[in-house]
Amino acid sequence: MNDTELKELTHEVVAISKIAGQYLKGEIQKLKSADVMEKGIHNLVTYVDKSSEKMLVDALEQLLPEAGFIAEEGTATRLGQDYNWIIDPLDGTTNYIHSVPLYSVSLALKYQDEIVIGVIYEPNLDECFYTWKGGASYLNGEVIHVSATPDMNHSLFATGFPYYDYSKLAPYMDFFEHLMRYSRGIRRLGSAAVDLAYVACGRYDGFYEYGLSSWDVAAGTLIVQNAGGMNTDFNEGKNYIFGKELISVNPYIYQEFQTVFAKYFNNNESKNYSTKNYE
Numbered sequence: 001m002n003d004t005e006l007k008e009l010t011h012e013v014v015a016i017s018k019i020a021g022q023y024l025k026g027e028i029q030k031l032k033s034a035d036v037m038e039k040g041i042h043n044l045v046t047y048v049d050k051s052s053e054k055m056l057v058d059a060l061e062q063l064l065p066e067a068g069f070i071a072e073e074g075t076a077t078r079l080g081q082d083y084n085w086i087i088d089p090l091d092g093t094t095n096y097i098h099s100v101p102l103y104s105v106s107l108a109l110k111y112q113d114e115i116v117i118g119v120i121y122e123p124n125l126d127e128c129f130y131t132w133k134g135g136a137s138y139l140n141g142e143v144i145h146v147s148a149t150p151d152m153n154h155s156l157f158a159t160g161f162p163y164y165d166y167s168k169l170a171p172y173m174d175f176f177e178h179l180m181r182y183s184r185g186i187r188r189l190g191s192a193a194v195d196l197a198y199v200a201c202g203r204y205d206g207f208y209e210y211g212l213s214s215w216d217v218a219a220g221t222l223i224v225q226n227a228g229g230m231n232t233d234f235n236e237g238k239n240y241i242f243g244k245e246l247i248s249v250n251p252y253i254y255q256e257f258q259t260v261f262a263k264y265f266n267n268n269e270s271k272n273y274s275t276k277n278y279e
Contacts, residue, residue: 006116006132009063009109013119014130016059017105020052021123024090028099046090046097049073053089056107060085067109072215084110088215092191106193108218115241118219120197129197129223137200137227146229146250147202152260155205155253156184158195165211168265172210175264192246196220199248200227206249206257210234214241224248232258234265 001009027048050073057069057076068080071087085107090096092103101124109117116133129144131137137144149155157179162169179186187204189195192212198204200223218241221231231248233240236258240246249257 001111001116003132003134007135010117010119010130010132010135012063013060013107013109013117014121014128016056016063017107017119017121018123018128019059020056020089021105021121023052023055024048024096024103024105025123028096031097046093048096049090049093050075052105053087056087056089056105057085060087060107064109070110070214072213082112086110086115086215086218088193088213091193091216092189095190100190102189102191102194104191104193104197106215106219108215108222110218115218115222118222120193120219120223122191122194122197127197129200129220131223131226133222135226137223139197139201144201144227146200146224146227147205148252149205149250150252152179152183152205152253152256154184156187156203158187158189158198158204158207160190160192160195160209160211161188162211168210171264175261178260178264192216193220196224196248199229199250200224202250205253206247208234208247208261210245212244212246217241217246221246221248230254234261 031046053071053073053075064083066080067083067085068078069076069085069087073089088106090103091106096103104120104122107119108115119130121128127139129139176186192209193216195207197220199207221240224231229248230251231240233243234245
């Protein structure tokens with residue numbers, strides 16, 4: 001698929017994401033406590049997640065019949081030989097259940113081992129972030145870029161709180177404290193996809209989190225990359241789509257962030273974090 005074909009396909013995916021996002025927005029007031037189910041510890045799902053995903057799968061199948069699916073709610077499980085859609089039909093389900101108006105639809109297309117399309121739609125502000133391989137990153141048709149903030153002290157960061165995997169909680173909390181002291185602050189919106197979109201357009205200077213799934217980050221990391229940002233796993237490697245951990249920052253603070261971050265998470269010889277009991 002060439003650049004022009006990818007661009008045209010991306011715009012069709014944008015339209016599909018908006019239909020699903022408006023469906024989410026329309027259903028939020030209809031949701032009842034009986035509609036909420038637990039997939040795991042603090043891992044919630046509703047009929048809206050599932051029906052939105054089915055809507056997306058049906059529409060995307062028509063666009064690219066040969067593609068398979070990696071979808072959070074499992075409404076489609078067939079894998080394609082080369083192309084696979086990575087779908088989060090409702091990123092921010094806990095927000096959604098509590099009527100907090102911050103959630104999103106996240107759609108990515110993977111060709112073999114590479115993400116080639118990324119679309120994130122946040123319906124409450126009617127903001128659609130999107131890109132394709134070889135293209136710029138956009139917000140509602142306007143080109144976006146990551147921030148030019150030159151150091152961590154002047155940066156605003158985003159993260160997510162672990163809700164089932166507490167294996168890295170001690171260094172996580174100590175790094176959190178470091179950022180409280182030596183940055184402009186940390187935000188936790190409750191949608192990793194939106195966090196990444198906000199890094200891409202310069203609202204945040206960086207994002208980090210562990211315990212993530214591919215559908216949380218596949219679209220957003222390509223949008224960040226094509227907006228001039230940098231993505232790594234916690235060891236400065238490239239295993240961030242399926243590796244469950246991600247750092248996304250602007251290029252100007254990249255080295256400083258990685259150096260400080262490693263003192264808390266990756267320096268096994270002389271761990272620089274406290275041994276507080278957070279259990």
